[in-house]
Amino acid sequence: MxxxxxxxxxxxxxxxxxxxxxxxxxxxxxxxxxxxxxxxxxxxxxxxxxxxxxxxxxxxxxxxxxxxxxxxxxxxxxxxxxxxxxxxxxxxxxxxxxxxxxxxxxxxxxxxxxxxxxxxxxxxxxxxxxxxxxxxxxxxxxxxxxxxxxxxxxxxxxxxxxxxxxxxxxxxxxxxxxxxxxxxxxxxxxxxxxxxxxxxxxxxxxxxxSGICLADPPFKTRYFAPANLRSAAEDDRYLRLVQRLIVEKCTLRYCGGLVPDLVHALVQGHGLYVSPVTGSTRAKLRRLYELCPVALVMECVGGKAVDPASGNGILERAVADCDERGGLVCGNREEVEAAIESLLG
Amino acid sequence: MxxxxxxxxxxxxxxxxxxxxxxxxxxxxxxxxxxxxxxxxxxxxxxxxxxxxxxxxxxxxxxxxxxxxxxxxxxxxxxxxxxxxxxxxxxxxxxxxxxxxxxxxxxxxxxxxxxxxxxxxxxxxxxxxxxxxxxxxxxxxxxxxxxxxxxxxxxxxxxxxxxxxxxxxxxxxxxxxxxxxxxxxxxxxxxxxxxxxxxxxxxxxxxxxSGICLADPPFKTRYFAPANLRSAAEDDRYLRLVQRLIVEKCTLRYCGGLVPDLVHALVQGHGLYVSPVTGSTRAKLRRLYELCPVALVMECVGGKAVDPASGNGILERAVADCDERGGLVCGNREEVEAAIESLLG
Known part of the structure; x- marks a missing residue:
């Protein structure tokens, strides 16, 4: 073409x-x-x-x-x-x-x-x-x-x-x-x-x-998208994170589609997307087809995209197999860091 | 035409x-x-x-x-x-x-x-x-x-x-x-x-x-859409309702658009939509343009649509003014009744 x-x-x-x-x-x-x-x-x-x-x-x-x-x-x-x-x-x-x-x-x-x-x-x-x-x-x-x-x-x-x-x-x-x-x-x-x-x-x-950037704090409205929320029933740390976000009066936007959920953050300038992987739930997001591309987008707009199992950046580790899967915490840096602290701290 | x-x-x-x-x-x-x-x-x-x-x-x-x-x-x-x-x-x-x-x-x-x-x-x-x-x-x-x-x-x-x-x-x-x-x-x-x-x-x-009906219990998957969730920071009953739904492993789907949120329930056969009105938040949903039409849809598919302030059906009361507003709890009957019990009981 x-x-x-x-x-x-x-x-x-x-x-x-x-x-x-x-x-x-x-x-x-x-x-x-x-x-x-x-x-x-x-x-x-x-x-x-x-x-x-x-x-x-x-x-x-x-x-x-x-x-x-x-x-x-x-x-x-x-x-x-x-x-x-x-x-x-x-x-x-x-x-x-x-x-x-x-x-x-x-x-x-x-x-x-x-x-x-x-x-x-x-x-x-x-x-x-x-x-x-x-x-x-x-x-x-x-x-x-x-x-x-x-x-x-x-x-x-x-x-x-x-x-x-x-x-x-x-x-x-x-x-x-x-x-x-x-x-x-x-x-x-x-x-x-x-x-x-x-x-x-x-x-x-x-x-x-023409140029998309996440906003800097203080944020007018804080949005959050808690994916795989059913797992919070078995994971106290995830449950407490969600409770904290509610009590801090964050605004819920979660449609359950990874692309629209992240594009919401890009367009609004703010967003926290959390998809942890806990004991009984199987990781669903594929590293090669989902996690790596969205992590690149997040980093290009000044945000972070982190593996909630390790706290490391999604893009810090090579993809060894087409079917590798994992969790995701991404969005504004400050929100991602605080969420990882809640999930792993 | x-x-x-x-x-x-x-x-x-x-x-x-x-x-x-x-x-x-x-x-x-x-x-x-x-x-x-x-x-x-x-x-x-x-x-x-x-x-x-x-x-x-x-x-x-x-x-x-x-x-x-x-x-x-x-x-x-x-x-x-x-x-x-x-x-x-x-x-x-x-x-x-x-x-x-x-x-x-x-x-x-x-x-x-x-x-x-x-x-x-x-x-x-x-x-x-x-x-x-x-x-x-x-x-x-x-x-x-x-x-x-x-x-x-x-x-x-x-x-x-x-x-x-x-x-x-x-x-x-x-x-x-x-x-x-x-x-x-x-x-x-x-x-x-x-x-x-x-x-x-x-x-x-x-x-x-050709014929849409909400499902009867037991439900394969229970969906919930907690609107106006920021108000749960000031309303213990709403916060406890949301916590109960999480712990009961309901699946979150909430895009923040009334029509797609309700159509999700219609298509899946299950859903609970909750938009309470609490002290410091102003009711946003208009009775004539939003609440009455969606309540009719919900009742036609075997569901309920209730005013969370009174527990009465949305359609039980006439609209006296074009700008009247209120809250909404709607979806499958059993879920609506349990939610109203949590909010008002």
Missing amino acids: VVPNGSPYAALEHHLKSLLPQDSKRSSLVSSVLPTLIDAIAAVSSTLQSSHHVALVGTANAFGDDQLNIDVSAENIIREALARCPAIAVASSEEDPIERPNATHKATAEPTQSAEGSSPSSAEQYTVAFDPLDGSSIIAPNWSVGTIVGIWDGTTALNQDPATKQIAAVLGVYGPRTTAIIALRIPGLPPACFEVGIDPSGSVHQIIR | VVPNGSPYAALEHHLKSLLPQDSKRSSLVSSVLPTLIDAIAAVSSTLQSSHHVALVGTANAFGDDQLNIDVSAENIIREALARCPAIAVASSEEDPIERPNATHKATAEPTQSAEGSSPSSAEQYTVAFDPLDGSSIIAPNWSVGTIVGIWDGTTALNQDPATKQIAAVLGVYGPRTTAIIALRIPGLPPACFEVGIDPSGSVHQIIR
Whole structure:
């Protein structure tokens, strides 16, 4: 995919070029990888809008197959988009959690020069790790859901330093509108995070927030999202943390979809998301497809993302396996530190 | 507005006719009022999808005007739709909380026979009370929001018996899809509640759940939505209720939008929504535009909707003024009764 002048991606490309100097050698990221992902999010949105019956997930066991269908639809749409982007060398997803060559490479028996000159052997080669449709349990009532994508330098995301090798993340939000958060942290450049408004007609996507930062204290309103709250019944420290937040008059916002829950904090400038893992509950959040991308976003906006089991940063440890899972405490630094103190102290 | 065969509203009209016998004399409700409201919800959805900048509400004081703009846009879209429906005699809304003749009547200097023969003086005359866009505070992060409509027999909703005069309610949900819940309780007929899937292209709206009922105990999963939770810091009974629900391992789902919060319960078959009013917090939910319509929906699906100040049913008391406000506890009967016992006992 190449972005011509006047294309739907002109504003995105213009904004990206303002963030990345020409000598950063990221032309495929700017002109192909990120526009391809926005294109994929627009296509998933369009499919969801008309998926009234496929979206009857989670309502009854009889619809188990439907749940699979809508997840697989999103997976296929994103895979088809990736296949148009030669700079993406490798991809894996929550639906197919094995790193494989991107279809564009599989389909090319003989190495060919791609449209924008980034063949698999070019300087830019990326690995994409994605969760095609996060929040299946809240699709049936028509709540906002999302797509999560991490973009890594090189031909694998496994056993790499997440802090330097995961150079971008994209969160797609399917709600009354279709939006995307893009975070960039390219070694040697300042981190950046901005929001794209996706045009339903596909003609002009807009930059709707050019620089997203969490607010500094004092906070006008403090928001909290206590995930996996059922585990507080068995974990006194989590129960006491939630009680403290209530007594401190924090405002509850928790929809149960990781993407909308975090985007709420990004847009409001404040938020604490807590998803601890306790004895009898199994960790649900996947490190490669969920935790690493959202941790990058949080760090790019000045926040923190921490493993509640250890208190260490999510991005301090390499991902050794596509199916690794864990908990998450993220949001404004001060809130995250106080929450970790409550959970581990 | 008249529904021809093969129209986008054919499935809706067919389903409504299966619920309402021909001699119920509700032809304008079936063929004009409800299709008009579905049409209005489709139009609001379409506007929201492209309102990336108008939707920057709640993010900063500087955007105060924008917040007004998007609420007023939805108001205008719905008013324009109502003006095409002569059976709607009177309308009022949260944005313009005074009962006035519907524009179709204002615009008609001399009485004329309407397309479907329901002139203002016909047997069917309805009053519509609506909240055009409920959930402004969560539009900015792109969370699902809604429209709430109550439909009353006659030419006013004020000082009427809500239990018998409010004969229908519509909840529009703007999320990844656009959907609507329609509840009907026409004296002499069984109550009914169903869900419509709105086609983004406007060509065929579908019935996606033909009969919605809350589940009977025992419940597989118990959901709770504690609204106005900050007030629990000052209200021990509310704090203890929330603690009990956590310890009983209920699952938290609370997005802070009344429509999506209640539709979650409708779709899952279980839910408890609690919005008490305590000493220092002011009641926010308006009886005419929010409480009465959602109470009708809840009663039509076998649930309860109760005023937490008195323990009485929301629909037991007439609305005397367009701006009356109150709290709400609603959802499955057993859960509502136990919650009221905790709050008042």
